[in-house]
Amino acid sequence: MAEATRTVGVIGGLGPLATLDFFERVLKRTRAPREQDHLRLIIDNNTKVPDRNAHMRGDGPSPGPSLAASALGLQKAGADFIVMACNTTHAWEAEIRAAVSVPFLSIIDVTVDAVADLRPEAVGVLAVDACLGHKLYQNALEKAGIKPILLSADSQRSFMDLIYRIKSGDTGEVARRGMTTLARKLEAQGAEVIIAGCTEIPIVLTADDIEGELISSTDVLVERTIVFAGGDLKA
Amino acid sequence: MAEATRTVGVIGGLGPLATLDFFERVLKRTRAPREQDHLRLIIDNNTKVPDRNAHMRGDGPSPGPSLAASALGLQKAGADFIVMACNTTHAWEAEIRAAVSVPFLSIIDVTVDAVADLRPEAVGVLAVDACLGHKLYQNALEKAGIKPILLSADSQRSFMDLIYRIKSGDTGEVARRGMTTLARKLEAQGAEVIIAGCTEIPIVLTADDIEGELISSTDVLVERTIVFAGGDLKA
Numbered sequence: 001m002a003e004a005t006r007t008v009g010v011i012g013g014l015g016p017l018a019t020l021d022f023f024e025r026v027l028k029r030t031r032a033p034r035e036q037d038h039l040r041l042i043i044d045n046n047t048k049v050p051d052r053n054a055h056m057r058g059d060g061p062s063p064g065p066s067l068a069a070s071a072l073g074l075q076k077a078g079a080d081f082i083v084m085a086c087n088t089t090h091a092w093e094a095e096i097r098a099a100v101s102v103p104f105l106s107i108i109d110v111t112v113d114a115v116a117d118l119r120p121e122a123v124g125v126l127a128v129d130a131c132l133g134h135k136l137y138q139n140a141l142e143k144a145g146i147k148p149i150l151l152s153a154d155s156q157r158s159f160m161d162l163i164y165r166i167k168s169g170d171t172g173e174v175a176r177r178g179m180t181t182l183a184r185k186l187e188a189q190g191a192e193v194i195i196a197g198c199t200e201i202p203i204v205l206t207a208d209d210i211e212g213e214l215i216s217s218t219d220v221l222v223e224r225t226i227v228f229a230g231g232d233l234k235a
Numbered sequence: 236m237a238e239a240t241r242t243v244g245v246i247g248g249l250g251p252l253a254t255l256d257f258f259e260r261v262l263k264r265t266r267a268p269r270e271q272d273h274l275r276l277i278i279d280n281n282t283k284v285p286d287r288n289a290h291m292r293g294d295g296p297s298p299g300p301s302l303a304a305s306a307l308g309l310q311k312a313g314a315d316f317i318v319m320a321c322n323t324t325h326a327w328e329a330e331i332r333a334a335v336s337v338p339f340l341s342i343i344d345v346t347v348d349a350v351a352d353l354r355p356e357a358v359g360v361l362a363v364d365a366c367l368g369h370k371l372y373q374n375a376l377e378k379a380g381i382k383p384i385l386l387s388a389d390s391q392r393s394f395m396d397l398i399y400r401i402k403s404g405d406t407g408e409v410a411r412r413g414m415t416t417l418a419r420k421l422e423a424q425g426a427e428v429i430i431a432g433c434t435e436i437p438i439v440l441t442a443d444d445i446e447g448e449l450i451s452s453t454d455v456l457v458e459r460t461i462v463f464a465g466g467d468l469k470a
Binding site for chain 1: 248249250251252255258259262267268269270271272273274275276277278279280281282283286304308309311312313402403
């Protein structure tokens with residue numbers, strides 16, 4: 001059995017519930033008979049990062065400098081590599097990479113790798129406005145020869161309302177049903193696989209809620225993080 | 236409404252589930268209509284700290300240097316004050332304080348303060364061997380004029396088994412019933428208040444499980460942390 005030897009730096013707080021969810025999933029997915037077998041993670045629950053969607057609308061400062069400072073702080077605290085428990089903020093990946101000398105594991109890259117393994121032709125993307133505006137998933141999917149399918153403008157507005165409700169702690173049955181309806185709309189538009197491309201989504205949506213495959217960007221990042229840290233995945 | 240302005244550094248991983256629990260309780264106890272209203276916490280889930288109870292038995296290195304290094308790393312990453320989501324490791328509080336220039340908020344001090352507010356004569360302490368061996372709660376309670384009541388040697392052994400089961404993820408009904416039985420034994424010995432003096436305890440024990448008052452060291456530290464950071468408590 002491998003003992004995890006690399007310390008993970010987690011840029012989080014984007015939002016806090018998604019960071020808590022990421023942390024919990026890492027603990028649950030790690031084979032750790034003793035607490036010493038768990039990963040060492042240093043988590044920056046940085047709630048002071050400027051709002052990404054507001055910045056996208058031209059209404060607020062760039063989150064880039066704040067994210068880069070988080071990454072550098074994590075490296076100073078002892079992180080051997082950096083991950084970010086948020087999809088959208090990967091728009092500032094270049095700034096983050098430039099701030100540190102340790103590796104950065106991209107949630108977009110590992111998620112699209114996992115999707116490509118399923119060899120689909122068309123994939124539905126659930127992601128917030130700023131994530132779509134920066135074409136993070138669209139570009140990565142097209143590069144892999146896969147057609148991205150997005151929600152209609154109306155449904156995207158419903159999706160954004162839902163995400164802000166989840167961020168404020170509303171994670172009950174209504175949110176769950178709302179998210180399921182939107183995922184199924186993408187399936188009706190021809191998506192064989194759905195990407196949960198926002199770390200708030202798997203808080204309310206599971207694979208059982210939809211017809212086809214669900215690839216949770218959170219779960220993929222959790223698994224790749226454990227492996228990259230040198231830990232063991234629980235079966 | 237106050238916006239939290241001080242960044243909290245959390246020494247954690249002692250164990251990881253207790254750290255996750257502390258993080259979740261901070262989020263739930265903070266009044267935060269927007270994610271930006273939540274505290275900024277930097278959490279070191281440091282699972283590489285040597286086993287405290289093994290060290291107490293003379294069977295392993297001191298956790299002190301590792302805890303002090305964690306505290307310093309958190310300060311370097313931007314923490315304005317330090318807390319530790321573990322009672323026992325407060326035996327090395329002096330080493331931690333010596334390593335940093337920012338304030339350290341002691342879980343023992345804030346818990347005994349909260350207990351003293353209830354003006355009890357005798358208080359039951361649920362805590363692990365190493366915590367009791369260092370007399371962290373006994374000394375603080377006696378200083379406050381309160382008589383500490385401990386489990387019998389036999390019951391303490393059952394308690395230790397239970398704590399290691401919780402640490403390995405066994406947090407179900409059997410663990411809950413076992414912990415309740417032990418807390419009620421302290422009540423039968425005359426304890427008016429029970430201190431949950433180990434951050435694993437409130438994962439399975441709630442105030443409803445016992446006759447008298449339960450003071451969870453985790454919950455007290457959560458509240459004092461939010462207030463010290465400048466955040467608002469949710470009613």
